[in-house]
Amino acid sequence: MTDVFQLLVAGLSIGSIYAMAAIGFVLLWQTSNTINFAQGEFVVLPAFVMVLFLTVFRFPFAAAFVATVIVSTLLLGLLVKKVLVERLLKMGVLPLVIATIGLSMLIRYSLQQFWTPLALPFPAIFSRQPIRVGGVIFSSEEVMNVLSAAIVIGTLQLLIRRTKLGWAMQAVAQNRDLASVLGINVSRLVGVTFMLNAALTAVAAVLIAPVYLVKYDIGIGIGLKAFYAAIIGGFNQIRGALLGGLLVGLVETYSAAYISNQFRDAFALVILIGVLLLKPEGLLGIKEEWA
Amino acid sequence: MSLLEIRQLSKNFFHLSALSLVSLSVEPGELLGLIGPNGSGKTTLFNCVTGVLRPSRGHVLFKGEDITKLTADGVYHRGISRTFQLIQLFPEMTVLENLLMAAQERKGTLFSRLLRRDETEEMDRALNLVEYLGLSGVKDNLAANLSYGQQKLLDFGMALMPDPQVILLDEPMAGVNPTMIKALVTHIQDLNAQGYTFVVIEHNMEVVMSLCRRIVVLSQGEKIAEGTPAEIHDNPAVMDAYFGT
Numbered sequence: 001m002t003d004v005f006q007l008l009v010a011g012l013s014i015g016s017i018y019a020m021a022a023i024g025f026v027l028l029w030q031t032s033n034t035i036n037f038a039q040g041e042f043v044v045l046p047a048f049v050m051v052l053f054l055t056v057f058r059f060p061f062a063a064a065f066v067a068t069v070i071v072s073t074l075l076l077g078l079l080v081k082k083v084l085v086e087r088l089l090k091m092g093v094l095p096l097v098i099a100t101i102g103l104s105m106l107i108r109y110s111l112q113q114f115w116t117p118l119a120l121p122f123p124a125i126f127s128r129q130p131i132r133v134g135g136v137i138f139s140s141e142e143v144m145n146v147l148s149a150a151i152v153i154g155t156l157q158l159l160i161r162r163t164k165l166g167w168a169m170q171a172v173a174q175n176r177d178l179a180s181v182l183g184i185n186v187s188r189l190v191g192v193t194f195m196l197n198a199a200l201t202a203v204a205a206v207l208i209a210p211v212y213l214v215k216y217d218i219g220i221g222i223g224l225k226a227f228y229a230a231i232i233g234g235f236n237q238i239r240g241a242l243l244g245g246l247l248v249g250l251v252e253t254y255s256a257a258y259i260s261n262q263f264r265d266a267f268a269l270v271i272l273i274g275v276l277l278l279k280p281e282g283l284l285g286i287k288e289e290w291a
Numbered sequence: 292m293s294l295l296e297i298r299q300l301s302k303n304f305f306h307l308s309a310l311s312l313v314s315l316s317v318e319p320g321e322l323l324g325l326i327g328p329n330g331s332g333k334t335t336l337f338n339c340v341t342g343v344l345r346p347s348r349g350h351v352l353f354k355g356e357d358i359t360k361l362t363a364d365g366v367y368h369r370g371i372s373r374t375f376q377l378i379q380l381f382p383e384m385t386v387l388e389n390l391l392m393a394a395q396e397r398k399g400t401l402f403s404r405l406l407r408r409d410e411t412e413e414m415d416r417a418l419n420l421v422e423y424l425g426l427s428g429v430k431d432n433l434a435a436n437l438s439y440g441q442q443k444l445l446d447f448g449m450a451l452m453p454d455p456q457v458i459l460l461d462e463p464m465a466g467v468n469p470t471m472i473k474a475l476v477t478h479i480q481d482l483n484a485q486g487y488t489f490v491v492i493e494h495n496m497e498v499v500m501s502l503c504r505r506i507v508v509l510s511q512g513e514k515i516a517e518g519t520p521a522e523i524h525d526n527p528a529v530m531d532a533y534f535g536t
Contacts, residue, residue: 167392
């Protein structure tokens with residue numbers, strides 16, 4: 001029975017990382033109608049950048065983390081918005097979606113070719129000392145991952161609910177034309193959202209890197225699962241993406257432990273298909289008319 | 292100087308000409324009517340003025356300054372607000388939140404946006420407007436759950452919220468019951484008397500004729516007449532545009 005609780009924390013830990021990437025999906029979709037198929041690589045690249053700062057420039061951990069978030073925000077936020085989004089969004093949703101697929105391959109295979117095809121080790125952020133609660137043993141790393149993600153997501157929610165910037169984001173999500181007639185600079189807001197997304201994926205990168213090691217192709221799995229999570233929870237709801245992320249993490253962890261480790265990735269897909277059949281707008285999603 | 296001046300404005304959609312060489316001016320404190328058959332370019336004109344569409348040729352001047360190339364948010368910041376033919380609201384926000392949203396971009400720097408919203412002044416204004424428009428009872432309801440008439444009123448209120456200098460109303464009476472039309476007409480006259488400048492697109496001739504002191508008529512993208520309600524009423528070209536062969 002104790003392993004049920006251990007797996008619960010393990011599942012929430014990986015799930016909260018999926019949730020961060022999934023929330024990024026939702027943010028981008030809401031404000032700019034972008035489906036970013038490079039989201040997985042948006043997690044991988046910051047992990048490499050972090051390794052660069054830690055091992056090559058020998059930054060202390062905190063400084064390397066801050067530097068990583070800044071580089072990621074500029075590169076994957078501002079630059080991507082200026083170079084890709086600004087030009088392609090005018091032509092509709094599809095060209096941009098295809099461009100993000102291209103971007104994901106560009107990042108993935110550039111890392112493989114010009115950096116390394118091998119997995120790089122990443123220092124543990126949190127102590128791996130187990131925590132005992134009653135008879136149950138938790139990994140403190142997993143507990144800290146969940147807490148960190150909770151803090152980041154909580155802060156983001158506060159930003160969206162309480163600040164003018166967040167309100168402008170909600171306004172654009174609900175009615176883009178009206179928002180722009182009411183004085184919101186939609187293009188700039190899209191830029192800010194891309195930067196927020198890049199900051200989110202950078203945090204996700206630093207949390208997941210010690211678990212998965214840093215390898216050029218881990219983004220495929222992470223990106224896909226975040227995408228499932230966003231669809232399962234509802235593509236237009238942040239709390240939906242949160243729920244979806246946690247659900248995918250839990251399903252994956254429990255099914256790997258109790259059913260089959262080889263097929264662990266398949267079970268999230270089963271849920272995805274089930275949701276698409278029974279509630280296509282997602283568990284917490286709201287039906288949208290296609291505009 | 293005219294408050295708003297439109298000079299030789301043209302808008303083409305591919306080879307279709309939606310507006311051609313339309314010129315008109317709006318004086319401060321005026322209540323100008325804009326009429327014309329369906330498809331005559333009235334809404335396109337509003338869209339070109341408010342930066343929603345970029346005109347193909349011509350200029351829009353606001354207080355003597357060329358605002359032709361501004362985007363919609365830029366036009367808003369100059370003091371021009373508008374409503375849409377089809378009601379545009381933030382469906383998942385309450386009535387009060389919709390109103391606050393309409394004024395929130397009026398001030399503040401990029402940095403101040405990151406701070407908690409300070410909106411006591413806006414809140415007072417929103418509460419006054421809610422009271423004035425008779426929406427007090429539903430001020431905390433989601434906009435999506437309002438009746439059509441209430442949504443129309445809220446739409447109108449949102450155009451007033453930023454305290455604009457010119458308000459462009461695109462068919463404010465369309466689909467609204469007679470009692471509500473009366474209320475809206477009173478509101479517009481009231482606000483006009485307080486110094487607000489209006490340009491109103493309206494199909495209800497009775498309303499336009501009684502509300503506006505000057506009327507501009509568009510037909511097939513061109514201005515075909517301009518004058519007092521009586522002049523427009525007796526203008527054969529106008530009759531022709533509406534009922535002509």
